[in-house]
Amino acid sequence: MNRLKRKIVVLGGGPCGLSAAWELSKYGHDVTVVEKEPMVGGLCITNEYKGYRFDLGGHRFISRNEELVCDIRKMMGDELLVSKRKSVILLKEKVFHYPLSIKDIVLKMNVWTNLKVLTTYIMAAFLKIVFRKKDISFENWIVNRFGRTLYTLFFGPYTEKLWGISPKRISSDWASQRISLLDLKDVLFRLFRLKKDTPRTFAQTYFYPKKGIGQMFDMMSEEIKKKGGKIVLNAKVSHIRVHDNHIEGIDYLQRGSMKTVNCDFIISTIPLPDLIHAFPRHLAKDVLYHADALKFRAVRFVNILVDLPDISENTWMYVSEGKYIMTRIQEPKRRSIFNAPEGKTSVLLEIPCNEHDEIWNCSEEDLLQRCLRDLNELGIDIQDKIIDYFTTRVTHGYPVYSHDYGIHRLEIFSFLDTYENIVTCGRQGTFRYLFMDTAMEMGIAAARNLMLDNVAGREKVQLMRSGGELIEVSSVTA
Ligand SMILES: Cc1cc2nc3c(=O)[nH]c(=O)nc-3n(C[C@H](O)[C@H](O)[C@H](O)COP(=O)(O)OP(=O)(O)OC[C@H]3O[C@@H](n4cnc5c(N)ncnc54)[C@H](O)[C@@H]3O)c2cc1C
DSSP: OOGGGOEEEEEOOSHHHHHHHHHHHHTTOEEEEEOSSSSSOGGGOEEEETTEEEESSOOOBOOSOHHHHHHHHHHHGGGEEEEEOOEEEEETTEEEESSOOHHHHHHHSOHHHHHHHHHHHHHHHHHHHHHOOOOOBHHHHHHHHHOHHHIIIIIHHHHHHHHSSOGGGBBHHHHHHHOOOOOHHHHHHHHTTOOOOOOGGGOOEEEEETTOTHHHHHHHHHHHHHTTOEEEOSEEEEEEEEETTEEEEEEEEETTEEEEEEOSEEEEOSOHHHHHHHSOHHHHTTTHHHHHHOOEEEEEEEEEEESSSOSOSOSEEEEOOTTSSOSEEEOGGGTOGGGSOTTOEEEEEEEEEOTTSHHHHSOHHHHHHHHHHHHHHTTOOOGGGEEEEEEEEEEEEEEOOBTTHHHHHHHHHHHHHTSTTEEEOHHHHHTOOOOHHHHHHHHHHHHHHHHTTOGGGHHHHHTTTOGGGGTOOOOTTO
């Protein structure tokens, strides 16, 4: 078949799905993106309200992929800013540098705490060498590298709040992908500038669109449409049509009516469990258990419009103590001055939760009051300066790396591998804790494999930037 005559359907219009369609449309392929929401962007959308802009949790774009950065710069021109980042950790009524710095701990903690940090660190290092202690859980991973005291002070409470389960039940994979510091020795090396690479956590500059992260994907979708690609919104994929080991098309529900698109190839970026549930039940019955075992952490965002010029100079403030409801406090204006009207600012709070739990169901007013109490205790008093507020939610904020998630994911991939014309990729499609640049790279790689008829390249796409490589990126802006 003439390659250009092939019909490709992309499930999901987030960064991964749109990047795949962007690449395919550049080469004139017949591509249709099917997205369940009324707008594209996935987790990277920006909501506008009364002249203020709020992402779903502030995003920054960092990549070491020069080709990707170059294409995004070309597409966005002057609409893309280079912003500076300053982040801190609020802990025990003190402000610490983020990422954690040894200098801060020594200067800001009392002698007793410093002694405990040092002795538990030495003990952990000793036990690790003598007994070859294994990193099974997130807790082990941190304690083996930083010692028990730092774990109890910083990492444990933050992690438990983020995931809603004990760090003992979280796989060490999350720590190894998320925490750039290898151990205290690493911190010391960086302090004395003996180590020069710039992991993502340390990157001081990043790209950010003038009008919020969503602008990047709005512009991308315009380019896709200009090149002949189609984007169908409010369209929830509900069935995969299968014949033998070939997928013939999909059904989606749009405004109450079911529609069908036939296709020659599918690039799926929707959550793995949703994809499996869309297959005919008799075919997927053996993997439904594995699909249901993959859990996602939801997030609620409280967006507050404030009648003040500034709150602080920080882009992010991490709140690790469990008694406070939020994990991060952000001031969107620090990323782009266009995120708030002149002379005003705003506050964006990230509150992890589970779908339909107490926080998820909490009324907007009660949630705001709870947040204001916490902010007040943390020294941020905006009570009398609130112009307005609203809350937003996402169901698939973070893939929960339980101990056995890898087994379930593998079973699902093996099932999908029996179909010759589908690839699943992106953050939701691989159940991996990916940043947007990797999700975009995956989408582009999936599209290129397809254009080259390289079905065997599916696994490579799904494993892109696995392990330490995911985090150890330096920003090409830096
Ligand atoms: C709070 C927070 C902060 C973050 N900050 C950063 C950051 O600063 N920098 C960074 O690089 N990354 C950040 N990320 C990660 C970034 O958002 C993701 O890596 C990126 O959005 C992944 O893109 P994706 O296309 O793979 O998935 P998604 O963005 O989740 O897109 C999936 C799409 O599929 C659609 N969909 C789902 N089910 C269906 C269905 N049945 N039918 C049709 N469509 C469907 C969804 O609506 C969505 O549009 C952050 C994430 C969170 C939660």
